[in-house]
Amino acid sequence: MLAAERRDHLLELLAREGKIVAKDVAAELGISEDSVRRDLRDLAGEGLCQRVYGGALPVSPAVADYRSRRSVAPEGKLKVAAVAAGLVRLGGTVILDGGTTALAVVHALPQGLACTVITHSPTIAAALIDHPRVEIFLIGGRVFKHSAVACGAAAVEAAQNVSADLCLLGVTGVHPDAGLTTGDAEEAAMKRALSARAADTYVLASSEKIGTASRFRVLPWDGISGLITDADPRQPVIEQLTAQGVEILPAG
Amino acid sequence: MLAAERRDHLLELLAREGKIVAKDVAAELGISEDSVRRDLRDLAGEGLCQRVYGGALPVSPAVADYRSRRSVAPEGKLKVAAVAAGLVRLGGTVILDGGTTALAVVHALPQGLACTVITHSPTIAAALIDHPRVEIFLIGGRVFKHSAVACGAAAVEAAQNVSADLCLLGVTGVHPDAGLTTGDAEEAAMKRALSARAADTYVLASSEKIGTASRFRVLPWDGISGLITDADPRQPVIEQLTAQGVEILPAG
DNA sequence: ACGATACATGCAGAAACGTGCAAGAACAGG
DNA sequence: CCTGTTCTTGCACGTTTCTGCATGTATCGT
Known part of the structure; x- marks a missing residue:
């Protein structure tokens, strides 16, 4: 699993589910939570997600409810x-x-x-x-x-x-x-x-x-x-x- | 359920229902009333809701009144x-x-x-x-x-x-x-x-x-x-x- | 006034976090 | 092909944050 690939996966997951739980993703992808946290930190730095305790949310929480x-x-x-x-x-x-x-x-x-x-x-x-x-x-x-x-x-x-x-x-x-x-x-x-x-x-x-x-x-x-x-x-x-x-x- | 996610949920609920009853939300989300109270206290601290006995109301009671x-x-x-x-x-x-x-x-x-x-x-x-x-x-x-x-x-x-x-x-x-x-x-x-x-x-x-x-x-x-x-x-x-x-x- | 309920506070275990570090892979240059 | 560098990754450690429970207090309804 390439790093960039992982990042894309995270963004896609974020768009689909409306949230990311670091622990779950780590388990799913078989990588350490540290890596997920690092990725999320980077993505948040680029403004692509909002880092929260336990995972991440879309930059605008409304992305999730735009589905509804x-x-x-x-x-x-x-x-x-x-x-x-x-x-x-x-x-x-x-x-x-x-x-x-x-x-x-x-x-x-x-x-x-x-x-x-x-x-x-x-x-x-x-x-x-x-x-x-x-x-x-x-x-x-x-x-x-x-x-x-x-x-x-x-x-x-x-x-x-x-x-x-x-x-x-x-x-x-x-x-x-x-x-x-x-x-x-x-x-x-x-x-x-x-x-x-x-x-x-x-x-x-x-x-x-x-x-x-x-x-x-x-x-x-x-x-x-x-x-x-x-x-x-x-x-x-x-x-x-x-x-x-x-x-x-x-x-x- | 992420903490930040819970906060968003509370705000959304507040906007939709016009009020929040701590006990009900705690039961609905399967968390302790203490957590709900803590969240409400924080939100109130940021001026996002008005804390009242038993739960919370929108920042300006007039807003909810106005809607209803x-x-x-x-x-x-x-x-x-x-x-x-x-x-x-x-x-x-x-x-x-x-x-x-x-x-x-x-x-x-x-x-x-x-x-x-x-x-x-x-x-x-x-x-x-x-x-x-x-x-x-x-x-x-x-x-x-x-x-x-x-x-x-x-x-x-x-x-x-x-x-x-x-x-x-x-x-x-x-x-x-x-x-x-x-x-x-x-x-x-x-x-x-x-x-x-x-x-x-x-x-x-x-x-x-x-x-x-x-x-x-x-x-x-x-x-x-x-x-x-x-x-x-x-x-x-x-x-x-x-x-x-x-x-x-x-x-x- | 009294019981019931909601509340704030302190506490402890658990979970998540950041950081430093070392092992390993990828890469460039000699 | 070898070597040094850089980047990534996972682990260990100490720290911070969260959460539920227990306690005592405040508030509400009767």
């Missing part, structure tokens, strides 16, 4: 959301866009995580009420019905007064030529304003968005730090994006 | 909401406070009514999405968990930029001497700021609020146009208010 929730939202969006939730650091500040994928991100956030979420979506804000340690800052403005987010001059102005480490942006189209697009000009402007207030911007792009384009450009490729998607990395569109220097965070 | 209250709006609130919804005129602009009664007002609004609603509650805004002809303006700011509304300096500032015909205000206490009161100073200030931006202010006061007082004064009696309540008009408290010149809109 996947009936609610499409599986792809949940995978993307889980990865996105993993980007949110303890004590950090994140700007969260509206949309169903962003809502899935809220559900994927660990219950006890302490952080600040800035959003222009009343739906997202309402969902966050259930997260006891999340500080919520709501960006007001005229609420656009079709996407249920605050847009317009007042909202853009309000957005100028916030700053964040991370911006998680939803879009409706991800296309090699057209770039990141959405269906409404006001929304596109709002997304730009939000993205500009964060150090890093990651785009939530479940597979059905890949290769499609909508009417209004949101951001150019170099305006984002990366793309989170569950689409096959070997897919031509994705390969093309990778070639263009876009960082791809797989949500396999 | 919003599902079943008591008959009194529905009556009050119906009367309040009747005050909203076609094409008019109304400032709608947060809270369960205000939420009931949203549901009581005629489906096709065209008007503008200004609110600092993400919950109210989200509920209004379903009303196709209602224009929504969201007041942003820091969201206070226990009442799920935007408060604080940013919210008050944002409120200065709107004007309305009508303000429908929720309170937690209506008392002849103490006046209109609520449990949080920030909330009280916010309610004042909202009320100041409307020509008329009506208070939503279902019967259980009548005769009670909370810690912080919202408005004096002459700051409001009237009180909407389902309480018996012959009740001493109501008669006293009438004598003080407060207009009573019965929601019998």
Whole structure:
């Protein structure tokens, strides 16, 4: 059993079972608990798992319960959301866009995580009420019905007064030529304003968005730090994006 | 069962059930009550739950209350909401406070009514999405968990930029001497700021609020146009208010 | 006021942990 | 092919953490 092989096994086990018990794995693989502990320590160091007494848990405990929730939202969006939730650091500040994928991100956030979420979506804000340690800052403005987010001059102005480490942006189209697009000009402007207030911007792009384009450009490729998607990395569109220097965070 | 896993379980249980009974959980998980108590003590120490005799409750009792209250709006609130919804005129602009009664007002609004609603509650805004002809303006700011509304300096500032015909205000206490009161100073200030931006202010006061007082004064009696309540008009408290010149809109 | 229940504390055994160490494998260079 | 180096792995040891039990105390309901 190679060390790397063992690591993969641990990650797979973690994804499947939702937890790892060091003792059990050691017995199952016929190796010492020390080795398992060492592996888990390394994985935790890379942020791939959360070390706890007796074993390890997924970085976001919500990965386990996404199995139970996947009936609610499409599986792809949940995978993307889980990865996105993993980007949110303890004590950090994140700007969260509206949309169903962003809502899935809220559900994927660990219950006890302490952080600040800035959003222009009343739906997202309402969902966050259930997260006891999340500080919520709501960006007001005229609420656009079709996407249920605050847009317009007042909202853009309000957005100028916030700053964040991370911006998680939803879009409706991800296309090699057209770039990141959405269906409404006001929304596109709002997304730009939000993205500009964060150090890093990651785009939530479940597979059905890949290769499609909508009417209004949101951001150019170099305006984002990366793309989170569950689409096959070997897919031509994705390969093309990778070639263009876009960082791809797989949500396999 | 890992210790950390148990903690997650407790938090999840707390979110789902709204309470934890140490004895029951101990039996369910097959561990000693001591361990459960220790976990609860730790969680309480981190501010993730509120320790009570026999188990634990969510950090802010209001959160759980809010969840249970919003599902079943008591008959009194529905009556009050119906009367309040009747005050909203076609094409008019109304400032709608947060809270369960205000939420009931949203549901009581005629489906096709065209008007503008200004609110600092993400919950109210989200509920209004379903009303196709209602224009929504969201007041942003820091969201206070226990009442799920935007408060604080940013919210008050944002409120200065709107004007309305009508303000429908929720309170937690209506008392002849103490006046209109609520449990949080920030909330009280916010309610004042909202009320100041409307020509008329009506208070939503279902019967259980009548005769009670909370810690912080919202408005004096002459700051409001009237009180909407389902309480018996012959009740001493109501008669006293009438004598003080407060207009009573019965929601019998 | 009293019994019942829940609680905090101290304690001891067990389990998990980190660290240092040595044996062995993989590897590079001579 | 040999040797020195590096990395991995398992073991031993002392330490920390967890858990259940026992004790005495506090709190609740009657």
